[in-house]
Amino acid sequence: MLEVLPRQSEPMRKQKHYSEVYASIQSLLTADSDWLAAMATIVSELHNAFESFDWTGFYRVVRDDHLQIGPYQGSHGCLDIPFKRGVCGAAATSKKTQLVPDVEAFPGHIACSSATKSEIVVPVLGKKGEVLAVLDIDSNVLNDFDAVDQHWLESICQLYAMRYPMRPSV
Numbered sequence: 001m002l003e004v005l006p007r008q009s010e011p012m013r014k015q016k017h018y019s020e021v022y023a024s025i026q027s028l029l030t031a032d033s034d035w036l037a038a039m040a041t042i043v044s045e046l047h048n049a050f051e052s053f054d055w056t057g058f059y060r061v062v063r064d065d066h067l068q069i070g071p072y073q074g075s076h077g078c079l080d081i082p083f084k085r086g087v088c089g090a091a092a093t094s095k096k097t098q099l100v101p102d103v104e105a106f107p108g109h110i111a112c113s114s115a116t117k118s119e120i121v122v123p124v125l126g127k128k129g130e131v132l133a134v135l136d137i138d139s140n141v142l143n144d145f146d147a148v149d150q151h152w153l154e155s156i157c158q159l160y161a162m163r164y165p166m167r168p169s170v
Contacts (some may be wrong), residue, residue: 025042029163038160046153057135098120098121124160
């Protein structure tokens with residue numbers, strides 16, 4: 001079982017911890033896992049490995065230009081997010097990771113939880129470049145995410161997309 005990385009750990013320790021979490025996720029996503037079980041597994045591994053991850057989850061594209069809450073851990077989340085709203089919508093629209101040090105400074109931020117101070121949202125892209133989902137991670141600490149988080153979370157989302165490259169029918 002992986003240890004929990006405490007808040008504000010030094011960069012080299014954080015890198016090593018992410019590499020261990022990535023290896024764990026990679027070993028858990030077996031060929032016979034379905035896409036939803038894989039999402040739930042990723043969320044569980046991430047949420048339980050990092051003390052600073054207060055809300056960890058996927059929002060899935062279930063119809064054009066809309067994200068719907070998927071597997072997550074933490075308090076409640078928004079149920080449905082249009083692409084034109086919030087950090088998740090910005091990630092889905094731009095197809096680029098959104099690293100937000102202060103959610104109050106992000107235009108159009110959706111406050112699913114008043115405790116959220118910083119956020120990172122990574123798009124999951126299918127084989128044709130279409131958005132399948134976004135991975136959303138919130139922290140109740142300002143400026144809690146950095147380039148190390150971005151690199152590893154993008155790698156995890158790419159791993160997921162390689163194994164589950166198409167939008168499943170819901």
